[in-house]
Amino acid sequence: MENRDFKILVVDDEVEYQNVLSIVFENCGYIVRTASDGSKALRILSEEMINLVITDLKMPGLGGQELVRIVKEKYPDIEIMIATAYGTIDSAVETVKNGAVGYFVKSDDLTKLVTDVDRLAKEYRKQQKTKKLVRQENFPEAFLDTSNKEFAAVLKTCEKAARSNIDVLLIGESGVGKEVIAHYIHENGGRKNRPFIPVNCQAFSSGTIESELFGHEKGAFTGALSQRIGRFEEADGGTLFLDEVGDLPMETQGKLLRTLENRTIERIGSNKTISLDIRLISATNKELSEQTKVGMFREDLLYRINALTITIPPLRERREDIPCLIDFFLKKIQTEQKKKVISVDEEVMTGLLGYNYPGNVRELKNILERLVVLSEDGIIRHSDVLPDKQIAERICSGAENIQSLHDARDFFESRFISKKLREYDGNVTRTAKELSITPRQLWNKINKYGLKP
Numbered sequence: 001m002e003n004r005d006f007k008i009l010v011v012d013d014e015v016e017y018q019n020v021l022s023i024v025f026e027n028c029g030y031i032v033r034t035a036s037d038g039s040k041a042l043r044i045l046s047e048e049m050i051n052l053v054i055t056d057l058k059m060p061g062l063g064g065q066e067l068v069r070i071v072k073e074k075y076p077d078i079e080i081m082i083a084t085a086y087g088t089i090d091s092a093v094e095t096v097k098n099g100a101v102g103y104f105v106k107s108d109d110l111t112k113l114v115t116d117v118d119r120l121a122k123e124y125r126k127q128q129k130t131k132k133l134v135r136q137e138n139f140p141e142a143f144l145d146t147s148n149k150e151f152a153a154v155l156k157t158c159e160k161a162a163r164s165n166i167d168v169l170l171i172g173e174s175g176v177g178k179e180v181i182a183h184y185i186h187e188n189g190g191r192k193n194r195p196f197i198p199v200n201c202q203a204f205s206s207g208t209i210e211s212e213l214f215g216h217e218k219g220a221f222t223g224a225l226s227q228r229i230g231r232f233e234e235a236d237g238g239t240l241f242l243d244e245v246g247d248l249p250m251e252t253q254g255k256l257l258r259t260l261e262n263r264t265i266e267r268i269g270s271n272k273t274i275s276l277d278i279r280l281i282s283a284t285n286k287e288l289s290e291q292t293k294v295g296m297f298r299e300d301l302l303y304r305i306n307a308l309t310i311t312i313p314p315l316r317e318r319r320e321d322i323p324c325l326i327d328f329f330l331k332k333i334q335t336e337q338k339k340k341v342i343s344v345d346e347e348v349m350t351g352l353l354g355y356n357y358p359g360n361v362r363e364l365k366n367i368l369e370r371l372v373v374l375s376e377d378g379i380i381r382h383s384d385v386l387p388d389k390q391i392a393e394r395i396c397s398g399a400e401n402i403q404s405l406h407d408a409r410d411f412f413e414s415r416f417i418s419k420k421l422r423e424y425d426g427n428v429t430r431t432a433k434e435l436s437i438t439p440r441q442l443w444n445k446i447n448k449y450g451l452k453p
């Protein structure tokens with residue numbers, strides 16, 4: 001429903017006025033909370049993500065001016081609007097100077113206040129959108145077109161999963177694109193305008209991962225100098241992506257399980273429960289069922305996170321996509337490096353198509369980045385690649401890297417067909433005749449190996 005992404009906290013010691021504002025704003029679709037003084041308001045602010053506080057100035061206990069000061073210090077992103085009686089306009093103006101966004105005289109027509117709040121909500125959404133754009137920029141554009149049946153089925157399952165709220169476990173070797181796929185699921189679902197928050201569980205020590213995930217209160221432990229919102233809270237309404245979930249320490253696994261069961265968290269150092277609406281996507285390149293057998297991963301957690309498991313095939317098992325991925329990355333890298341690449345010589349291309357990529361799409365991308373650096377006059381030449389031993393060993397050294405008979409056959413076949421096509425000036429019908437196969441069969445192989453007749 002419109003406006004449900006914007007939460008308002010009304011602070012007033014007059015219960016009737018709290019009720020009036022609650023009814024008015026709830027009718028506009030906003031979520032409204034109420035408090036009768038500053039201290040109660042601060043308690044709610046520490047428990048929930050609030051976007052706007054509308055507060056009276058004169059209240060018993062902690063008053064409005066003091067509340068504005070504390071809120072601006074502790075939660076600088078929260079907007080504050082003063083609702084004041086006619087006699088206290090001067091103090092309201094003073095509060096605006098201290099950080100409130102505006103004031104409203106209680107005896108005035110409420111539609112003015114509604115217009116101001118609508119404007120603030122609109123502004124908030126615009127900022128969220130910009131934040132999302134920045135996140136998108138940080139998130140590289142992906143190529144998710146495929147000629148491979150298995151990968152096509154994976155993408156289809158992801159699209160179905162996206163339409164539901166089901167928790168997904170992605171399994172695949174390092175570099176196959178698990179994060180890319182997680183983002184794809186997020187972007188195809190109803191949460192796409194909400195945050196996508198990735199966390200690499202491997203990147204944090206066992207001492208810091210919980211604070212990263214669940215946040216902490218100021219002074220919760222030595223070094224907790226200020227309050228910190230955890231990744232779970234940041235992802236509220238959106239998707240949390242836990243990469244390398246198999247690397248979570250056992251105690252954190254227990255806490256994660258409880259969080260997923262109750263859909264609530266408690267920041268470290270606080271006993272306040274915060275409710276969250278999260279879609280979880282986890283990823284692993286480990287055999288988690290094996291990890292459960294040796295006591296490294298909780299079995300109950302595994303059952304909780306793998307409501308739907310999607311296995312992403314390694315690049316060597318979807319070789320037909322390599323030519324299009326090469327095209328995609330070369331275009332992207334040219335723009336990034338501001339360097340034109342017009343062609344890749346045949347030997348390099350054959351090497352790229354024949355290599356088995358243990359590091360998957362990440363490795364292909366890294367190799368191409370280096371090839372573009374090495375290119376001269378817009379051409380990636382075999383002779384320019386040779387001095388880069390690491391790359392040359394992978395794509396120029398022929399069959400040494402091939403491990404299976406299947407890959408060896410493909411390697412030989414692609415070179416042989418390429419040679420024959422050259423002999424017949426790229427004429428597919430004549431080359432097919434020479435190879436004793438039909439032109440259709442030859443076209444299939446040309447497409448499979450990304451050859452250019």
Ligand SMILES: Nc1ncnc2c1ncn2[C@@H]1O[C@H](COP(=O)(O)OP(=O)(O)OP(=O)(O)O)[C@@H](O)[C@H]1O
Nearest residue numbers: 140141142143144174175176177178179180361362
């Ligand atoms: N389909 C794709 N289109 C464009 N880039 C891709 C694609 N798949 C993977 N990549 C790129 O390959 C790299 C690795 O991708 P990603 O981080 O998603 O893999 P991963 O499986 O999560 O790896 P790890 O297990 O090491 O975390 C990234 O730079 C990503 O942009």
